[in-house]
Amino acid sequence: MQPKARPGFFPPLGRPGGLPHGGPNAREPSMSPPSAVAAMSSRQTLALAAMAAVAGLLVWPFSPVDSLVRAGCLTLLAIALWTTGWLPPWLTALAFFTLGMIGKVAPAGVVFAGFASSAVWLVFSGAVLGEAMRHTGLAQRLADRLAPALCPSYARAVAGTTLFSAAMLFVMPSAMGRAMLLLPILASLADRLGFAPGLRARHGLILGGLFGTYLPATTVLPANIPNNVLVGSMESVLGVVPSYGAYFLLHFPILGALRTVLLIGLLVLLYRDGSSRPARVAPAPREPASLPQRRLGWLLAVSVALWSSDAWHHIPAAWVGMAAALACLYPGSGLLPADAFGKLRFEAIFYVAGIVSLGAVADASGLGAALARQALDVLPLSPDAPGLAFALLAGLATVVGLGVTLPGVPPVVTPLVPDLARAVGWTPMAVAMTEVVGFSSVILPYQAPPLVVAIQSGYLPGRDVVRFCLLTSALTIFALWPLDYWWWRWLGVVG
Template structure:
């Protein structure tokens, strides 16, 4: 008799069993328990979903589908609330990022970029680190999807490390690859469409307050400190932790002098137009999501050659479902009244009403950072944004200023598990989670001590608080 498939045994774990029991327990409560109050029924689904997302015991997309199914089966809210995420600009911004990333890979634009960057950063190891961190940060302006950007960047970084002569096992190789991964991750929370928490924040603000932040306004508020200064801080840390000798580039790195092909030129022009429109959204009024979708439609249109013959098969829809689920969870928390109850609990613990502005700034930012360790980063805006109106009344701040403090908190990443794209990048590059955790912890401490006070002063200068 043939033995059972080992892959089947390895995929059925105790954790999956615990998740299944939890799901069935909540389902039984929803179907057999009291129909009122709706708050408790919605809370049961929200707590289950956040627990599954926080532990990562089920795939994120599957948890999103569990959320949608339980909400619909139990009729805990109107359909418009349950599926709010699919109407959110944040979700479609993620989709457009997935398409643009696939197009960059299909056309070979990513490889061309690696061939052109290599010779320009080979003069010294310090220049190489500055180059890859800068490349990662600049990619965030071009590609509005953290997961897609990581998937694209890792092969480029590995190619660059090989080209510069840093073999596996050398500190320089770890510095080049990890520096690029962190460069396209930690400072990019200061760019609106660059990471899932940012886009969830945009969707949650739209659902709760009726108006999402603009690209340019968000960039002005956050990029000088949380983007530029954090990138400089990261560069110095990488040079300190992973010192190495100067690069020894390969004599024949590849056709970096060759001109771009027709498809690469077309995609480059399309991305350049999209970037210009993202930067000027406060002038023309078109949401970054729909700018991204226009670019995605151009990529997907038959005959352009920017995507494979069956383009939808080349896309990974997991981030799309995840963001739709997390935005819908935030809408349900707001509409069910759970947000108000959480606000009451938060206010009982934090003396926000009597505190000076700098303490309010620190407490709200710290709350977002701490919450990110429990529900992962994309869950922070889903939970906290519904509290913004109530917290604004208590603190005397504007609702915009209150929910923008979340960016300071969720951009201060304590451990890699909080951010799925970071984990994906580390696994792709075969880097140690321990190395990444060390970077995250040191950067978090430096951010709290150095960048948070500077950010507070920057907000005051802008008149935000």
């Protein structure tokens, strides 16, 4: 049985508001006197002081700083607050929107660009579909079918969920949509295997599914937003785009397949303990699916078919998901309770909108390009050191991703590709492909909205996601980048 959750599409199992450092065992706040509710912690006071300082810089009429520095201060404030978790992430997003407009850092269409992004509507539609799976019992039914094959050992459970989630990227092009569909299934599967909320083994199982569907996706061309943004940027700047097969061959063997294997080993090593042996699960009785389950199953089948054939019909994944969400929310569908929309929590939606808008502001203000060009002036790029050039170019994309988030890397770095190609003596295509190596390393969760949503939805505590991001990025940079470089040399792409 799943633990009883609060109403809404984002039932937090952690602290109220889905703060990154909450956990599944965090307690609900008790009724407190108004004075206790109004009291601020020392960290919240520091966050308020930082916001006030930035606000003063932005609105002071005699401020000597230029627009680039103003955008940089606002961006740095948002990144710092999201990373530290001193404020609820949605509140940081609201502060970013407010300060950006008060300080006229960018036009309204740029400051609020996140709400026009497909990522936000994928969060909404994915949340609706996930809640429908929970409400109808379809998530539990799927977990009942998968559990018997995964129960002999924890290693097998982690490997099975990770590989199952990784396989989804070949049929569903949106990482956000995949995460929102998989999370309720993974939670039900953890319950079925006897991993109660709060157990390390449960966190490892859900992390495997989440990272298994996100990290390899950077190596399959239509399976992630940064990949698709890269293709668009290359077409506009270079007039050439990689084919599906060439992109797959260049990136998937090392950063996709090998990294997935290492991911499984790392999870088993870190999260297996005395409570990690799965419960013996007998095959579920073959009971017929209920009418709502059959309706939702057909709806999901049609949605996946449309997601996987978007190259043919050209309907973006977000709007396919919104059509499916509309079908779930429609009165009389039986897929959601009648008051479902009124209970919707908007924290994750504002958070993702803020992250996307941050990248748009950094790009439109020229901040990202300025940082990249400054780095270009100091990087020791030379045709005589291809290994060093590979590391520096991938590192440049990684650092830019910390400032503008991962979808913002291609718009910032791709215009520099012709200059970079001349500096290292490579083809522009080879230099552009180093961006993939860079944005495949997720150093902190705020860079990748699907990871943020997992925290905000309450399925994972933020500290586990942050720690695992740091571990996997270190493993990728120090172990897989050198192997990837030699794979590129063997293919004749560089060197």
